[in-house]
Amino acid sequence: MPQDCANSIDAALRGRARRVIPGGLWGHLNAANLPEGYPQFFASAEGCRLRDADGREFVDLMCAWGPMVLGYRHPAVEDAARRQAERGDAMNGPAPILVDLAETLVDMIPHADWCLLEKNGTDATTACVTIARAGTGRRKVLVARGSYHGAAPWCTPSLAGVTAEDRAHILHFDYNDAASLQAAAEDAKGDLAAVIVTAFRHDMGRDLELPDPAFAQAVRAVCDAAGAALILDDVRARFRLHLGGSWETIGVRPDLAAYSKAIANGHALAAVTGNEDFRDAATRIYTTGSFWCAAVPMAAAVATLAELQRIDGPGHMRAMGERLRAGLDALAARHGIGIRQSGPPQMPLLLFDDDTEWRRGSVFCAAALRAGAYFHPKHNMFLSCAHTAADIDLALQAAEEGFAAVACMG
Amino acid sequence: MPQDCANSIDAALRGRARRVIPGGLWGHLNAANLPEGYPQFFASAEGCRLRDADGREFVDLMCAWGPMVLGYRHPAVEDAARRQAERGDAMNGPAPILVDLAETLVDMIPHADWCLLEKNGTDATTACVTIARAGTGRRKVLVARGSYHGAAPWCTPSLAGVTAEDRAHILHFDYNDAASLQAAAEDAKGDLAAVIVTAFRHDMGRDLELPDPAFAQAVRAVCDAAGAALILDDVRARFRLHLGGSWETIGVRPDLAAYSKAIANGHALAAVTGNEDFRDAATRIYTTGSFWCAAVPMAAAVATLAELQRIDGPGHMRAMGERLRAGLDALAARHGIGIRQSGPPQMPLLLFDDDTEWRRGSVFCAAALRAGAYFHPKHNMFLSCAHTAADIDLALQAAEEGFAAVACMG
Incomplete structure (x- = not known):
């Protein structure tokens, strides 16, 4: 050809x-x-x-x-999107479908008491970090070496145009290595705001690693001991492994989680879910975008989630x-x-x-x-x-x- | 009621x-x-x-x-969106409409030699800052006191969850005050990467101020003297004041500009345009998102820009x-x-x-x-x-x- x-x-x-x-x-x-x-x-x-x-x-x-x-071009999703588009998309506020979607997410996800919606996975992971810092009043965030969490200055894989200060409070550990996690938490001392982990280790070009349950439990224990937020970056894996969240199968629940990609079968949408401990912090941070209340992707998401459950x-x-x-x-x-x-x-x-x-x-x-x-x-x-x-x-x-x-x- | x-x-x-x-x-x-x-x-x-x-x-x-x-729900825009949706939206790469849109933007905008597309205005302003830093190898960015440039840690109006380091290299001046701009540029000394300005002063709750042409020329002169980037944050004003860019009427051209909001008549899209001086830097930074190549908003944008020109x-x-x-x-x-x-x-x-x-x-x-x-x-x-x-x-x-x-x- x-x-x-x-x-x-x-x-x-x-x-x-x-x-x-x-x-x-x-x-x-x-x-x-x-x-x-x-x-x-x-x-x-x-x-x-x-x-x-x-x-x-x-x-x-x-x-x-x-x-x-x-x-x-899934028919049920595209029909839902088209029906909403015939009424309205971006308006001066959301359409009622927002409430349906938020309730669906909170019902579907055991750790979730609330949600926020955004456009990019990076919006969602960045909001999680900001909420964790606002909620704890602390600054340090533990990130697995080599993990991809988005394309903002604090996490983008290229350092071009990034300053040292953008990452001043990022500390590293190795995925599936509880000892390295504990050492990084020690380094953060009384300033630990959050640990952010992907659902499994999916660094480009090397064998994927499922999370060791003992490691996942260690992440939870480190966060509990420090009063820090466990952030599950489920942007890539979400809605393919388990509808309740990718760590449901190993029984470890996050405080905050980030989703995007599959949430609306290709329509631009991202989400953060969180528990009661972080609701006040999520209210205090300022995060928004011109299209974050647009109704069409929300209608697509409601249809996507219903179909994923049905089949x-x-x-x-x-x-x-x-x-x-x-x-x-x-x-x-x-x-x-x-x-x-x-x-x-x-x-x-x-x-x-x-x-x-x-x-x-x-x-x-x-x-x-x-x-x-x-x-x-x-x-x-x-x-x-x-x-x-x-x-x-x-x-x-x-x-x-x-x-x-x-x-x-x- | x-x-x-x-x-x-x-x-x-x-x-x-x-x-x-x-x-x-x-x-x-x-x-x-x-x-x-x-x-x-x-x-x-x-x-x-x-x-x-x-x-x-x-x-x-x-x-x-x-x-x-x-x-x-403009008929020409929604028809273009629907026709593209019937072919494909988010795929493993862009649809040909991407090239049409990029050429349209570069043709329409005198300062532009290239463009990037994103989802949020914040994506676009943040990419401009990152490109300016990558291109100049410097760190300081001058921002007008009170200006809104988005909801990322470096610029969000709420400090909840934001660290001092997120803004370590942000210096302030007063909009329409060339002396304060020059003083801030002095403070940045050899480390000035960019000046970012909105198309006019539109701070919430106070009288709007059009840019004083002498001030706009001073911004250009400060950037030229320092070899820094003039970033026009045209997210809010773009496509309402002048199709070539909001500062075309006063004859001052930016090196980098950020757009969103009106670019696709409500479909989620943002853009950065830049000149040759910053093309290499724009190639080196890493900026992306799951839906940034989605074709439907691009088809909507092409139809929107054509209609804005036509009428x-x-x-x-x-x-x-x-x-x-x-x-x-x-x-x-x-x-x-x-x-x-x-x-x-x-x-x-x-x-x-x-x-x-x-x-x-x-x-x-x-x-x-x-x-x-x-x-x-x-x-x-x-x-x-x-x-x-x-x-x-x-x-x-x-x-x-x-x-x-x-x-x-x-």
């Missing part, structure tokens, strides 16, 4: 984009970070299928990097993820290729053994893409409720081409 | 909201800050008319606090604002009430003389609201292209009731 070629539609769009957008595109969706042949621009999407600007169609395993949890979305995604994982293991074994699969099945990562600079992963992905499946070589992938067993089997057929290409590398 | 009553639909929604949302609502749309009788929840909107949850209809002079520039939106809004201003002046004079009107006609503010705590303004607004027009007692208002002379005259009829109520205060 022509997308690899200099005269493809994608290449022409990239050329135009480079003139008017620094680096061709900001942030995590820049295709410059992807293997040869990956498209930058997409024409359309439906269910778990993506069509690029040159008309190639893929079984998608990235789900817009998380937001697409029920499937692109047991996490269960379906787990089953599809397990089918994918078993299939990839079998294919790799048949080709004699060493791979490692990690993470929850709903958000899988495939890495190759002895793979300097993800070269094998890139060859695998490029070949699988040509065969019709969109894998990622080093970031966790995402399953959706739109993936059927037949879709997974199509992805596995494409993966077969990928493993064959890796086998040719010798 | 029943909205004032304890048994109104609005009151019932507020009661439910208070249980699940701290303070009943976050941020600037919390109706607790508004006069008696103002609704919190809105059922629908069309053109320049808003309908609250209890079915009362108003001629709206707040325009969703800025985003609604063409009118609620000379700023000219129409100026004419309607002048009609409103003249009418209010005449009514106030007839009632013998001292008022002050300030700001550009497209974004007017009405304040009453000798008005401690905006009591007269609140009485005026409450009475005008009962008569069918939604004014604001202390924040600048917004005209839209949907306001016709007949709508302005309806708002003036309601204002007549407002002035009569103020006259009764004695």
Whole structure:
């Protein structure tokens, strides 16, 4: 197909984009970070299928990097969004749907007594940190080394334009290492406002790690002992692992939690939930945005959450993820290729053994893409409720081409 | 109408909201800050008319606090949004409409060689500051005392949860006071990264001030002398005063500018534009969000900008604002009430003389609201292209009731 070629539609769009957008595109969706042949621009999407600007169609395993949890253009979600859009979206205040959504979140999430809504995951994690500081009157925040919590100065992975003071009160520990956590808490002494942790360890390019329950309990104990807030950054994992919150399965509840991505099946929305201890602090901080009361994404969220509950979305995604994982293991074994699969099945990562600079992963992905499946070589992938067993089997057929290409590398 | 009553639909929604949302609502749309009788929840909107949850209809002079520039549910914008939604919104990368929008912005805006897109005005102002620091290798940012630049720790108006370090490199000057600007630049010495200024002085509750051209030239001169970035925070004013940028009329061009609010007629979008000097820095910083490549708001923005150009939106809004201003002046004079009107006609503010705590303004607004027009007692208002002379005259009829109520205060 022509997308690899200099005269493809994608290449022409990239050329135009480079003139008017620094680096061709900001942030995590820049295709410059992807293997040869990956498209930058997409024409359309439906269910778990993506069509690029040159008309190639893929079984998608990235789900817009998380937001697409029920499937692109899900009828029930889009109907709810359209019905709200026919009444109003951004107005001088919210629509009644805000109250329905807030009640739904508080009912669904055991630790939650209240919620705030925003637009970005970064809005939500930053609000959690600010609420924790306001509520405790303290400043230090413990962050796992290498964890991604957003793109604000206190947490963005690039230090360009960031000052030392932006991170003056950030202390580090290692994920799943209770001793390092306790040492960092010691360093914070009487100034510990919060510990922020992702639902599982999902640092780009390395094996995913589920949270050790003893570690999760240690996080809770450190926060309880210090009177600090346990902030669960559930932006990436939320609504795929457990509808009550990603740590419900290990029985550890946060004081504050941040969500975004999948909450409205692709409509722009983020949320913070919190318990009574932090309600007053959440009232005192000032956090807002021009579109934070817009009603359409809220209507989409209510429909998304109802559908996830109705069909047991996490269960379906787990089953599809397990089918994918078993299939990839079998294919790799048949080709004699060493791979490692990690993470929850709903958000899988495939890495190759002895793979300097993800070269094998890139060859695998490029070949699988040509065969019709969109894998990622080093970031966790995402399953959706739109993936059927037949879709997974199509992805596995494409993966077969990928493993064959890796086998040719010798 | 029943909205004032304890048994109104609005009151019932507020009661439910208070249980699940701290303070009943976050941020600037919390109706607790508004006069008696103002609704919190809105059922629908069309053109320049808003309908609250209890079915009362108003001629709206707040325009969703800025985003609604063409009118609620504008057919051309909503058609463009719907057509894009039928193809795709958030995907693994942008749709081709991104390139169209970026080229439109760069063509429309004389200082712009490139753009970035985000979701919130705060995203855009924060990205400007980060780009300025990355580009200059310096840290200090000069901010006008009392200016609102967003809700991030470096700029949010509440200090709850904010640390001193979040603002360690912020220095202050007074808007329209070149001497204070020069003094602040002196204090920054060799560490001046940027001066950030709003398009005009629009601090809540006080008379608006247009920028003195000599002051604007002084900002440019200070930045040029220091090799610092002039950041125009055009989030609030953008696309109402001049389509090329709000300082085009005074002939001073920024290096970086931030937009949001009206850019997509209510769809969630923000933008940064910059010149060549800062392209490399904009490439090096890391700024992103889950929905920043979503295609629907971009399609809405392209349609919004085309329509604003086609109908000379700023000219129409100026004419309607002048009609409103003249009418209010005449009514106030007839009632013998001292008022002050300030700001550009497209974004007017009405304040009453000798008005401690905006009591007269609140009485005026409450009475005008009962008569069918939604004014604001202390924040600048917004005209839209949907306001016709007949709508302005309806708002003036309601204002007549407002002035009569103020006259009764004695």
